[in-house]
Amino acid sequence: MENENYIIEMLNITKEFPGIVANDNITLRLKKGEIHALLGENGAGKSTLMSVLFGLYQPEKGEIRKNGEVVKINNPNDANDLGIGMVHQHFRLVEVFTVLENIILGVEPTKNGFLNMDEARKKVVELSERYGLKVDPDALIEDISVGMQQRVEILKMLYRDNEILIFDEPTAVLTPQEIHELLQIMKGLANEGKSILFISHKLNEIMEVADRCTVLRKGKCMGTVDIKDTTKEELSRMMVGREVSLKVDKKESQPGEVVLSIRNMTVPSKIHKNNAVRDVSFDVRRGEIVCIAGIDGNGQTELVQALTGLEKMLTGSINICGKDISKASVRERSIAGISHIPEDRQKYGLVLDYTLEENLVLQRYWQPQFQNKGFIKFDEVRKYALRLIDKFDIRSGQGPVTIVRSMSGGNQQKAIIAREMDKDHELLVAVQPTRGLDVGAIEYIHKMLIEGRDSGKAVLLVSLELDEVLNVSDRILVMYEGEIVGELDPNKTTDEELGLYMSGAKRDDVKEIYNAG
Amino acid sequence: MDTFYYLVQNMLPVSIPLLLVALGGMFTERSGVINIGLEGTMLSGAFAGALFAYAIQGSGLSPNMILLICMIVAAVAGAIFSQLLSFAAVTMKANQVIVGTAMNMMMPALILLISKMTFNSDGVTTSVRYFIRKVPVLGDIPVIGDMFFKNTYLTVLIGFLILIISTIVLYKTKFGLRLRACGEHPHAADSVGINVNRMRYIGVTISGILGGIGGYFYSVGITDGNINGHNGVAGFGFLALAVMIFGQWQPIKIMFAALFFAFLRTLAYSVPLIPFLDNLNIPTDYYKMMPYVATIIVLALTSKNSRAPKAEGIPFDKSQR
Numbered sequence: 001m002e003n004e005n006y007i008i009e010m011l012n013i014t015k016e017f018p019g020i021v022a023n024d025n026i027t028l029r030l031k032k033g034e035i036h037a038l039l040g041e042n043g044a045g046k047s048t049l050m051s052v053l054f055g056l057y058q059p060e061k062g063e064i065r066k067n068g069e070v071v072k073i074n075n076p077n078d079a080n081d082l083g084i085g086m087v088h089q090h091f092r093l094v095e096v097f098t099v100l101e102n103i104i105l106g107v108e109p110t111k112n113g114f115l116n117m118d119e120a121r122k123k124v125v126e127l128s129e130r131y132g133l134k135v136d137p138d139a140l141i142e143d144i145s146v147g148m149q150q151r152v153e154i155l156k157m158l159y160r161d162n163e164i165l166i167f168d169e170p171t172a173v174l175t176p177q178e179i180h181e182l183l184q185i186m187k188g189l190a191n192e193g194k195s196i197l198f199i200s201h202k203l204n205e206i207m208e209v210a211d212r213c214t215v216l217r218k219g220k221c222m223g224t225v226d227i228k229d230t231t232k233e234e235l236s237r238m239m240v241g242r243e244v245s246l247k248v249d250k251k252e253s254q255p256g257e258v259v260l261s262i263r264n265m266t267v268p269s270k271i272h273k274n275n276a277v278r279d280v281s282f283d284v285r286r287g288e289i290v291c292i293a294g295i296d297g298n299g300q301t302e303l304v305q306a307l308t309g310l311e312k313m314l315t316g317s318i319n320i321c322g323k324d325i326s327k328a329s330v331r332e333r334s335i336a337g338i339s340h341i342p343e344d345r346q347k348y349g350l351v352l353d354y355t356l357e358e359n360l361v362l363q364r365y366w367q368p369q370f371q372n373k374g375f376i377k378f379d380e381v382r383k384y385a386l387r388l389i390d391k392f393d394i395r396s397g398q399g400p401v402t403i404v405r406s407m408s409g410g411n412q413q414k415a416i417i418a419r420e421m422d423k424d425h426e427l428l429v430a431v432q433p434t435r436g437l438d439v440g441a442i443e444y445i446h447k448m449l450i451e452g453r454d455s456g457k458a459v460l461l462v463s464l465e466l467d468e469v470l471n472v473s474d475r476i477l478v479m480y481e482g483e484i485v486g487e488l489d490p491n492k493t494t495d496e497e498l499g500l501y502m503s504g505a506k507r508d509d510v511k512e513i514y515n516a517g
Numbered sequence: 518m519d520t521f522y523y524l525v526q527n528m529l530p531v532s533i534p535l536l537l538v539a540l541g542g543m544f545t546e547r548s549g550v551i552n553i554g555l556e557g558t559m560l561s562g563a564f565a566g567a568l569f570a571y572a573i574q575g576s577g578l579s580p581n582m583i584l585l586i587c588m589i590v591a592a593v594a595g596a597i598f599s600q601l602l603s604f605a606a607v608t609m610k611a612n613q614v615i616v617g618t619a620m621n622m623m624m625p626a627l628i629l630l631i632s633k634m635t636f637n638s639d640g641v642t643t644s645v646r647y648f649i650r651k652v653p654v655l656g657d658i659p660v661i662g663d664m665f666f667k668n669t670y671l672t673v674l675i676g677f678l679i680l681i682i683s684t685i686v687l688y689k690t691k692f693g694l695r696l697r698a699c700g701e702h703p704h705a706a707d708s709v710g711i712n713v714n715r716m717r718y719i720g721v722t723i724s725g726i727l728g729g730i731g732g733y734f735y736s737v738g739i740t741d742g743n744i745n746g747h748n749g750v751a752g753f754g755f756l757a758l759a760v761m762i763f764g765q766w767q768p769i770k771i772m773f774a775a776l777f778f779a780f781l782r783t784l785a786y787s788v789p790l791i792p793f794l795d796n797l798n799i800p801t802d803y804y805k806m807m808p809y810v811a812t813i814i815v816l817a818l819t820s821k822n823s824r825a826p827k828a829e830g831i832p833f834d835k836s837q838r
Binding site for chain 1: 704
């Protein structure tokens with residue numbers, strides 16, 4: 001029998017949503033004990049396919065087989081009964097519960113009607129030793145690192161004796177060291193006979209752990225390849241459908257005078273009692289891209305909010321081109337020369353139910369160019385919007401009058417970039433500008449950042465993506481627990497070194513440089 | 518010393534309705550639903566209980582037997598009444614605050630309507646003597662006997678029994694663990710196969726049961742077994758909400774909070790007995806405001822650090838991830 005080796009087969013799956021075919025006749029076969037990568041850009045249909053396997057969606061066509069037998073998966077419970085477990089990209093953990101409580105939730109062992117925590121603890125400790133998943137069973141989830149939270153998610157699957165493990169973009173939130181550890185754990189699990197589906201768009205990781213890889217593009221299956229017979233370039237060609245340069249093209253930077261100068265900035269946290277940003281000082285010069293690297297939640301968000309005026313600082317000063325804006329309002333800062341591409345484009349960047357043209361003048365409608373005695377000059381707005389749409393290639397259904405909510409993520413981001421880059425500015429603050437975008441859009445945004453730099457602007461980039469940090473920036477500042485713990489040259493550093501700084505294992509005293517000067 | 522015993526003996530029956538209703542509120546909120554309708558729920562239980570007591574008071578049953586039977590009636594009434602909230606808030610995903618407010622407005626009107634129709638009065642008046650002068654044997658223990666087993670009601674004993682059961686259920690059982698998960702992170706609960714909506718229905722129903730009992734115990738311990746549509750339960754449902762928040766959604770802390778509020782109220786009504794306070798010549802109305810003023814102050818001071826169940830008040834939407 002041909003399919004004897006396959007533990008799960010998804011045959012000719014077609015899943016349609018109104019107006020779009022998310023999965024078009026996709027076949028994916030998972031062998032027992034292998035690590036099978038599922039590669040594709042955002043919107044390629046990876047999540048939909050996994051949701052079908054996990055019972056969240058019902059496919060229009062096609063069937064799922066387990067060990068050669070056709071099975072019907074109507075909901076996540078069915079999937080669980082078949083031994084299919086999933087680590088979601090956003091963890092499903094109760095923060096105020098202990099590790100142990102989270103693992104047993106839903107399958108609690110009981111004795112005489114009461115929870116039997118001793119039995120649960122024994123099994124968890126045994127599993128964690130067997131698979132090398134170090135956790136503290138009695139720690140609260142909110143107190144442990146993201147890496148450990150992920151191990152809890154994995155233990156949840158193992159505790160339920162799942163044999164097919166789905167990892168949905170598991171490395172997005174980890175440091176390089178944690179990624180390395182996770183990949184080792186995955187290999188260990190596969191050696192123990194577990195079958196793993198690994199959803200990712202990171203080629204390096206796929207090359208490192210996967211045995212085979214299925215590539216999706218725009219809902220269609222581009223084929224399944226053996227990793228040992230392929231290269232990164234070939235995979236990326238399959239994923240995007242054309243040649244992509246994995247390296248960003250740019251000239252050496254020519255830093256000029258200081259544009260942004262932050263001294264001793266301290267910002268309180270809204271989540272915990274400690275300060276989110278602690279005594280941070282640094283400069284950004286004309287013609288350079290300075291990147292703030294770090295794991296999510298180490299104070300980057302608060303730093304940017306204090307810089308752009310969304311939050312108040314506790315202490316410290318901010319100077320733009322020699323002008324003190326420490327206490328200025330958001331609009332005053334904008335006039336002083338700060339442009340801001342916010343972290344959450346839908347929450348802070350756009351008014352989703354406004355039209356594209358309204359969003360494009362959101363910061364400037366009060367200027368004489370666009371208003372007369374309090375009335376908006378709509379013809380001017382329209383003219384301006386059309387110019388930006390053309391210049392920045394913003395694609396939308398109805399042009400300037402398109403409701404922004406209906407636009408794709410990439411084009412929403414382009415709209416923000418157009419608005420922020422076209423206005424007079426000295427400093428561009430870009431926070432995770434490529435988050436959730438496909439390779440083409442990422443290329444475009446990187447190009448725009450570098451163009452901005454080359455035209456003499458200062459650029460402050462905040463990024464969680466290591467590749468972006470290393471490829472785009474001219475100087476790297478690493479943030480850890482609210483402090484800047486290292487200043488690195490992207491040409492002279494490595495993933496590993498950056499990871500050590502990001503996880504707090506290594507630190508230099510950067511403050512001194514600025515405080516002395 | 519006698520004044521002290523008097524205060525304790527009077528405080529306990531007052532604290533029990535607060536304790537039970539706050540525990541009920543705790544179960545709902547721990548499941549993720551905000552229950553503003555506790556006042557209405559209390560009234561439903563108080564009215565049903567008193568009405569049933571009125572019906573069976575001539576049957577020769579002992580007062581404490583009547584209390585137990587009527588307690589069950591009140592629990593059922595509260596449970597049924599609370600389904601308004603669970604249906605609207607869980608199934609229909611309505612705004613939970615508005616539903617609760619509607620429940621509070623509806624119940625006094627209903628009591629007045631029924632009472633006017635049947636008794637041509639504003640409420641129910643019963644003649645059952647629930648009061649226990651002294652519990653045999655236990656009442657003879659020195660100090661403790663004087664504090665807990667003299668001049669009291671059966672409600673006190675039942676109240677503390679329910680407190681113990683609630684604590685065990687919430688922390689030591691599968692059900693408690695799942696309930697708490699639904700109030701904190703319903704998607705996590707859902708992804709491990711827990712039926713979030715069902716848990717929330719159960720959470721609301723428990724608050725109906727405890728709220729109903731609490732309402733009936735209010736009428737037993739505070740208004741001599743009577744209830745009317747004008748005074749209702751004197752804002753005890755809202756006070757219980759404050760007790761629950763002050764008690765940080767944890768049973769034992771809720772008990773202390775309930776005792777605190779009950780103490781203030783008892784003190785207010787006992788001013789003539791305490792020479793020091795009596796000599797101050799402050800009108801007693803000011804003392805009677807104390808529990809309510811304390812509510813405002815305590816909540817203003819503690820709410821900053823309070824840790825409410827994270828998902829409370831947000832209707833559960835499976836498709837939102």
